[in-house]
Amino acid sequence: MVEGATQSGMRANIKDVSSAAGVSIKTVSRVINNERYVRPATRARVEAAMAALGFRPSAAARALAGGRAFQIALMCSNPGPYYLHGLIAGLRGRCATERVQLVVHAYERDADEPGADVRSLLRQMNPDGVVLTPPIADDLAVLDALERAGTPHVRISPGVAADRTPAVAIDNEAAARDMTQALIELGHRRIGFVVGHRAYGVSSHRLAGYLDALRAAGIALDLDLVQQGAFDVPSGRAAGERLLALAEPPTAIFASSDDMAAGVLAAANRAGVAVPGRLSVAGFDDTPLAEALWPPLSTVRQPIPELAAQAADLLFTHAAPGLRIIPHRLVMRESSAACPAA
Numbered sequence: 001m002v003e004g005a006t007q008s009g010m011r012a013n014i015k016d017v018s019s020a021a022g023v024s025i026k027t028v029s030r031v032i033n034n035e036r037y038v039r040p041a042t043r044a045r046v047e048a049a050m051a052a053l054g055f056r057p058s059a060a061a062r063a064l065a066g067g068r069a070f071q072i073a074l075m076c077s078n079p080g081p082y083y084l085h086g087l088i089a090g091l092r093g094r095c096a097t098e099r100v101q102l103v104v105h106a107y108e109r110d111a112d113e114p115g116a117d118v119r120s121l122l123r124q125m126n127p128d129g130v131v132l133t134p135p136i137a138d139d140l141a142v143l144d145a146l147e148r149a150g151t152p153h154v155r156i157s158p159g160v161a162a163d164r165t166p167a168v169a170i171d172n173e174a175a176a177r178d179m180t181q182a183l184i185e186l187g188h189r190r191i192g193f194v195v196g197h198r199a200y201g202v203s204s205h206r207l208a209g210y211l212d213a214l215r216a217a218g219i220a221l222d223l224d225l226v227q228q229g230a231f232d233v234p235s236g237r238a239a240g241e242r243l244l245a246l247a248e249p250p251t252a253i254f255a256s257s258d259d260m261a262a263g264v265l266a267a268a269n270r271a272g273v274a275v276p277g278r279l280s281v282a283g284f285d286d287t288p289l290a291e292a293l294w295p296p297l298s299t300v301r302q303p304i305p306e307l308a309a310q311a312a313d314l315l316f317t318h319a320a321p322g323l324r325i326i327p328h329r330l331v332m333r334e335s336s337a338a339c340p341a342a
Contacts, residue, residue, distance in 0.1 A: 017046065071100055071102070074087060082258070090305030090308025091309065094309050103127070127151065154312075157201075158201065168314060168326065170327070177216075180254060186336065191210075191214070193225060193256070194255035194260045232263075236255050236262060236264050240264035254281075261290075265281055280336035282299060286302065
């Protein structure tokens with residue numbers, strides 16, 4: 001479990017460090033785990049002994065010494081691979097700094113009892129902390145299970161009870177309002193909106209931002225322009241087809257994820273509707289997909305890796321409950337242009 005060697009050539013262990021430093025094994029464990037209540041002089045003596053012996057504890061040794069798992073779990077269920085990749089990228093750097101392992105635990109979004117899944121995870125892994133993403137971040141049974149177990153946890157983009165735990169998000173309502181306003185400023189009055197999966201609290205927040213922008217501009221709501229999606233390409237394509245089949249189709253469609261916006265672009269291409277000549281399209285997230293599409297997609301930049309890194313920071317610093325908001329911004333690309341009738 002350890003690296004290093006004694007003078008006899010054997011690999012050094014925690015007992016060797018204890019003997020060399022003249023302290024107990026428990027004191028060495030406290031130094032290894034950077035715990036408080038170790039006198040500076042004692043800590044220096046232990047660290048000097050570790051250096052002299054070439055002793056470096058592995059994560060397994062640290063776990064046995066301090067009773068910690070030295071791993072955190074990311075619980076996620078999202079149809080967009082770019083979103084998951086961004087989360088992992090943001091968490092891994094912070095985990096490396098803390099010398100803990102990141103374990104990704106997928107769960108079924110439509111599971112009957114997500115709380116049972118969490119309890120099973122805690123029994124099997126006993127993680128030092130858990131990062132929750134939508135929609136499980138909004139499952140109160142899951143939050144109750146984690147609280148009963150005493151497992152630290154943070155949430156990314158919670159849709160309900162945002163102040164119950166440490167959490168981080170962008171202002172989803174403001175972001176959707178800003179993009180809708182940008183399309184209005186381009187002269188669009190008939191703006192379709194593709195709502196995200198019903199299980200996600202952020203879906204209602206983004207819808208609220210769209211509606212707020214319409215009200216502020218004095219544009220009457222046409223319910224036919226609001227179509228349900230599921231945060232994936234097929235649902236975006238189906239919603240786009242319904243919108244473009246209307247007797248008076250929209251001149252712009254704002255889909256509340258890049259994947260759904262990609263589906264809208266596919267529907268427009270299949271229908272022979274030029275983008276942005278006849279139809280402007282916008283998405284949400286600014287995943288790598290947005291820039292790879294043709295035409296490149298106007299979108300709301302949600303800094304997913306930064307959200308994840310901030311979540312890890314909240315977890316490792318034992319932050320108090322409360323929602324930390326980080327900025328979003330609009331990225332206007334070639335998929336949107338002035339309304340042709342403006």
